[in-house]
Amino acid sequence: MGSSQDSHANDPADALPSPPSLPTPATRAGRDGLAAILERPERAVIALDFDGTLAPIVPDPDQARAHPDAVPALAALAPKVASVVVVTGRPADVAVRHGGFAGVPGLDHLVVLGHYGAERWDAATGAVTAPAPHPGVAAVRAELPGLLDRIGARSGTRIEEKGRSVAVHTRRADDPQAAFDLLCEPLAGLAARHGLIVEPGRMVLELRPPGMDKGVALLDHVRGLGPGAVLYAGDDLGDLPAYAAVEKLRSDGLPGLLVCSGSTEVTELSKRADLVVNGPAGVVELLRALAERVRSVS
Template identity: 85%
Template structure:
């Protein structure tokens, strides 16, 4: 049986205690890549940890909601996570594209706004920009529907390629009304106005949650961490969990609890389900 670890901070311990005391009012928020799914060189090959769906299916019926908050398109996260048609996951939602899309497990319904026109313009210009920057070798473009991302993980010097491209990609995004979201050796060009913090805050408030847990691993999760801080200031206890990474340290420094990657997150979810059963 997975044991529940003890958060390192008083606020984290209070958040965990509130979740355990009144689970039916709790929201569990989770990033996908690096949190439920191990990071891989090709994002198309990313799949949820084998224990993730069973752990979520055991936990979800005992809480108000489980929300997977991801920069991926919602339907991609559903497919790669294996979340569709799973008994016990009726309380699960996937907030894709940083909350612009919403998929509900209970109905299988996906709702989404029209795409931002700047994404198509950026998509057309990206190959030429990468060639001019001399970053073509090992650098590649991921099509994300409502966004587009440039990965440098396969480059000869991934960090140097990332650093060299950040400025030109920011200029390109700005010209077309987009923003750049940096991550673990990836730069995503996407519409402004939504982030994981906005998505999480909206979902928690709509749910009327009395406690919240959020787990993430990357820079894009910092707004969600800030949202939990805002909720705490409003009287809603919260627990911040970092899915440990040596590539990104900012989350670990702000987290109440650091676990060992997706395996550690799955162990935490199983421990919560066991305590609440």
């Protein structure tokens, strides 16, 4: 007769360090959301931003990688819930590559919604599906270097090519906030001329097509599954529409938990969150605690 220890010998959670305790959300709505996830994990959707939430913010976005314990924590939790979905402004394939999500046992049904939901990557197939790019992105891409020269953009300002959008980063400038402020009005005008919008973030301004955001993407995904509860974790202004989506779902009777991957750069999310954790390391601890608690009650 096998022991309970034997039954978990190949469980991804067993390779992780001792799990932390599960934190208590500060709000009644958050506590209800957490309780619903724990009571019926097989009906729960776990949705997460990538940069600043699963991956630490770094000066060069091309060097961003998921926290080293993020994939093991997700692999331990994913088989026990209805869905794990990463919702990001990055191209889906870039998030998959930088996250190390492909081919991981336990993440067989992971979904990555890239470009704010315009792209979808499914672990089951390894394929990315997406509509045709917005023509305004190519026009902005062509004009942007000249515009930055004309306005005297600060040294260290850099353009990030994202395929379906273009971002301008100021984190490497000598005065990142002054460099950011200098760009706001000119980039808003450039985007408007080509039918795009500007999405501000942590020392970054992204010019992208309208009509799709993390809230729309999350609602479409959740409603397609018909789950019993949803958790969303994010860190930046682009995550506010996803917060609003969870709040809308809660008003419709679906329990939800809003988690903020805390930072000193953006405080808007922490003011609305049910639970604030200490950056990507805190998000990983939360995922590990959920995986352990779900295992112990299942």
